[in-house]
Amino acid sequence: MQREDKIELTRRLIAHKDNNTTDYADDLLHVPFSVFNDPELASLERDVVRRFPHIVAHVDELKQPGDFITTDLIGTPLLVVRQSDGSVKAFSNVCRHRGAKVEFDDSGCKRIFSCPYHKWAYGRDGSLRGLPHAEGFEGMDRSQYGLVEFPCEVRHGLVWVVPTVGADLDIAQVLGDKHDAEVADTGIGDSFQVRKETWKLDMNWKIAVDGVQDSYHLCQLHTKTVCNYLEGNITAFDLVDRSWRIVVARRSITDVRDADPDTFDVRDYSLANYTIYPGTMLVTEPNHFEIWTIVPDVDDPNVSYCTIRLLSPSEPTTPREKRILEKNWELLMETLHAEDWFVTKTITDNVSHGQVDELVYGRNELPGQVFHKMIMSDAAAMAEERRKNAGAKA
Template structure:
């Protein structure tokens, strides 16, 4: 049995016990987070500088750029990012900014191109960022091509995901950053899934939105007809891997696993229990048997706003049009639940905090994932390499 399988078996054992005893995973005490942490512009800028512009962010699935020449252009917190796959299959990330006069090279979206031509003066770049040609070079003058390469961003592809750091020149080691979470992500095998598309939704402060992915305490009240009929409310199991989490949610059918050999429990994901996997600071992954929803939270442009990109993938391509429509309906269902039952409520929470009604947001002992997340946010904001990391 692999170490990952035993990890999951232990998690299932814990969830079974919680259901049978009507308990849940708990922290040692409650945690109070200042309400201003969701509102303060100065703190927001510090979060952008010390978290979002320093840490690896998962900006694309590998299957979004499956072939040489494919690209994805996107705005990430007002930073224009261009991700490409070159002729050798290597991924690159760069600023989507022409090195002549600063114009964007390509509009946001996905496509295939071996070269990018600036719409302003027709400078041409290869899809790895190298300057290929200067329009009317004889009139323009001599240009050192190496000095006019598109500004490169640190980029690595791992576990079927493409990670980017938004600050040029920073060292990047995604394998170390993911740590013990890497085996779990590799087991999902996203590099062989089928990309179904993206959907954008708008929400409140990025931490308000992210808080909703980190607990099931709200299932009964916020999801009475969607999530709660399948999944117990307020029964969770948390496993931490550095700043990342794997959160177990027992289904109402989990008791049947008592009749299954313990060694096989890890084979029953979505058949007795579900996991939500979160990658700090802004990614939530929910994998159902038929489809996965991967939520990428992008803060801003103000402290009270976030844009979330929901990406959908299926284990295999649809066999026919009927199956394609079924997948689209499932993606729409998951997206509607997230938007209408979580994000709309989050926007109301933002208004509530802005009213000054609360000095603190209180996280209970049962909201252990939220406590862990907020302690990691504070840890990175201290900017002290010698500070001990938070413990779950």
């Protein structure tokens, strides 16, 4: 982070601490409770989410040429492969012959990917390399029958994919120059993946995203855990198009009130969350990083998936380093399972039967307001696009 930015951010957080304030929205936001279980709205949102980038891997999962992972991204089956030139490509894990899955393993290393149904074979680059009894396909242009490729980029040590053919993908542009440089300065690009876990959640995906955007609840819900380290309801918020940075003050923020800015790193006194709309969060802490990816289920609006990666600035080698990371993970799991997700699961339960028409997001819940306004606007635009497309086909 640039020196002047560090000074300005530190002053903002200390001022909020002194005045018991935060960055505020202009007004309250009223959200219909039904947005969390409306099947038609969920369908529109899925199409919106498919047009934006999501993290599918850390570079540690794809170290050598031919290393691959398979995954599912909002119903799209993916085959992500390290190329011979060191780049990474993402393909639809669907054979171009009769549509069977090409690769069934979760990960591995291969030179050729062969569909088990009729043994059509594809190279690491997705090109069709061979097929049995080729005489039966005389006249077919093989160059047109490689695996379908999706936009894919490696940035900050993470593999990003947009599950829509031909979509734009430029993570530096999405983050904005300032925030992209800040993320790079954290050293996340050289990080080591300590662990990764994915959960199927019985809640709408927006409920899960809301929880990661909300500093208001930190010292209300997490009284015996996170509140020991972080200030609740004290946040500096900065928006760049469709991404934003949320910085929450640590309890120790006032220790640097009069310190020389060159003598401290603001990350030691705060927690930063770089959110890439709609459901990706890069969280920077003093001794580790957390990478969150939250997506909706392909069918059920009351189901979502959350993947969290715990990264270390470098590979832990000593028992103490490993123990610290394990404690960080244990604290995160305690707050999620026993507190956050335990409570937010009830939101899904209450949508249908609570007889409440709308929810209110306070002025102090600025990140949540921004998120909901964006997804509501994009869903409305998607509905209009569908209407126009239907009219054109009529």
